[in-house]
Amino acid sequence: MKVLVVGSGGREHAIVTSISKSDKVSKIYCAPGNAGIAALAECVDIGVMDFDKLVAFAKDKAVDLVVVAPDDPLVAGAVDAFEAAGIRAFGPRANAAIIEGSKAFSKDLMKKYGIPTAAYENFTDADSALKYLETATFPIVLKADGLALGKGVLICNDLEEAKAGVKEIMLDKHFGSAGNTMVIEEFMTGREVSVLCFCDGTTIKPMTSAQDHKRAKDGDQGLNTGGMGTFSPSPFYTKEIDEYCMENIYKPTMAAMKAEGREFKGVLFCGLMMTPNGVKVLEYNARFGDPEAQVVLPRMKNDIIDVMEACIDGTLDKVDLQFEDNAAVCVVLASDGYPVSYEKGYPIHGLEKFDGKDDYFVFHAGTKFDGDQIVTNGGRVLGVTAKGKDLFEARANAYAATEWITFDNKYMRHDIGKAIDEQ
Numbered sequence: 001m002k003v004l005v006v007g008s009g010g011r012e013h014a015i016v017t018s019i020s021k022s023d024k025v026s027k028i029y030c031a032p033g034n035a036g037i038a039a040l041a042e043c044v045d046i047g048v049m050d051f052d053k054l055v056a057f058a059k060d061k062a063v064d065l066v067v068v069a070p071d072d073p074l075v076a077g078a079v080d081a082f083e084a085a086g087i088r089a090f091g092p093r094a095n096a097a098i099i100e101g102s103k104a105f106s107k108d109l110m111k112k113y114g115i116p117t118a119a120y121e122n123f124t125d126a127d128s129a130l131k132y133l134e135t136a137t138f139p140i141v142l143k144a145d146g147l148a149l150g151k152g153v154l155i156c157n158d159l160e161e162a163k164a165g166v167k168e169i170m171l172d173k174h175f176g177s178a179g180n181t182m183v184i185e186e187f188m189t190g191r192e193v194s195v196l197c198f199c200d201g202t203t204i205k206p207m208t209s210a211q212d213h214k215r216a217k218d219g220d221q222g223l224n225t226g227g228m229g230t231f232s233p234s235p236f237y238t239k240e241i242d243e244y245c246m247e248n249i250y251k252p253t254m255a256a257m258k259a260e261g262r263e264f265k266g267v268l269f270c271g272l273m274m275t276p277n278g279v280k281v282l283e284y285n286a287r288f289g290d291p292e293a294q295v296v297l298p299r300m301k302n303d304i305i306d307v308m309e310a311c312i313d314g315t316l317d318k319v320d321l322q323f324e325d326n327a328a329v330c331v332v333l334a335s336d337g338y339p340v341s342y343e344k345g346y347p348i349h350g351l352e353k354f355d356g357k358d359d360y361f362v363f364h365a366g367t368k369f370d371g372d373q374i375v376t377n378g379g380r381v382l383g384v385t386a387k388g389k390d391l392f393e394a395r396a397n398a399y400a401a402t403e404w405i406t407f408d409n410k411y412m413r414h415d416i417g418k419a420i421d422e423q
């Protein structure tokens with residue numbers, strides 16, 4: 001098989017790494033890819049939103065399967081575009097990716113089908129939102145409806161902050177048209193867990209759990225980022241909780257999307273909070289998480305191509321999804337200053353130290369070639385993942401491996417996986 005992966009981050013490097021292990025695959029392309037992906041795939045310089053060029057390329061190379069990894073192209077209909085050209089594509093169509101593309105849609109879906117989530121109201125004008133806030137209890141959460149790079153969520157401690165938030169989202173349009181509609185939601189407390197699930201439209205199978213660290217700084221301080229590190233599994237996501245989620249969240253979501261005529265195929269990422277009143281959905285994403293994929297996929301035993309094809313063909317019920325009985329930790333090496341402003345173009349040293357080590361991975365996120373030298377090319381630069389027999393060993397291994405890499409302005413959190421000390 002010839003496979004084309006669409007995307008360019010650490011998640012895509014993890015996906016390409018899993019695909020490269022499949023006996024069925026003879027050639028991998030990645031558009032646009034990065035310097036690390038280039039070791040496993042032929043990178044092609046086509047942007048993820050350039051559907052015409054992507055489709056033409058896939059046709060020209062007789063690609064058998066396309067994997068669309070990022071949210072933007074999924075929400076904009078990349079899978080529909082490939083399908084219209086007769087090319088098999090893994091991921092939800094636009095009418096299902098809306099579960100991530102519109103928070104107002106996903107909240108209304110959960111309400112209609114009784115899926116546990118925070119109480120909320122949707123607003124399409126600032127005046128009604130401000131009026132509602134006058135009688136609200138604080139803290140309260142404001143969410144821009146559309147895609148906002150994970151940054152369109154504001155937790156407001158009092159009325160003043162909330163008023164400023166409405167202005168930011170709905171009037172000043174900090175997140176562009178993503179803020180045309182806004183969700184105001186009850187503030188919840190509890191541990192978070194990310195559960196990525198394979199879906200074939202009818203059957204849903206959760207992968208092993210993971211926990212992300214979204215804030216830029218140690219102690220969950222600083223701004224929200226795309227994610228600074230992950231561990232898997234979450235020791236707090238017990239078998240009982242998994243069973244509860246299966247019956248009350250995963251299966252009902254699958255059935256709800258089907259009933260709405262929006263069959264969901266691909267990866268449904270459930271962002272959950274384990275609140276004192278039970279598990280509730282914080283958000284859905286229509287794709288693998290980044291950097292969740294970097295700890296979940298290295299632990300998956302199945303051939304990823306088999307699973308992706310089963311999702312497309314509607315035969316996921318026949319797949320016995322299996323994960324290794326171990327743990328993995330990913331520490332993101334970023335450019336100092338991320339997520340605000342940072343310099344790039346610095347040479348990266350030490351990448352070769354990962355060669356030939358089965359339990360260690362260096363997933364490239366923002367890197368590129370400058371001649372023969374790999375240099376930094378983004379806020380999140382690399383994801384260093386290590387496995388271990390348990391979370392403690394995996395964490396020690398991952399932090400040891402972060403020392404193998406050097407580049408100017410290297411920045412990382414030092415407390416990825418700290419929560420496991422509280423088990």
Ligand code: AMP
Pocket residue numbers: 118141143150153155185186187188189192214271282283
């Ligand atoms: P989201 O993009 O909706 O997952 O929100 C980003 C982050 O904001 C989540 O990972 C939570 O840490 C936080 N958050 C979102 N919604 C709530 C809520 N209702 N209560 C408390 N924290 C929230």
Ligand code: GLY
Pocket residue numbers: 150212226227285288289290291292
């Ligand atoms: N790590 C969170 C996300 O991929 O949205």
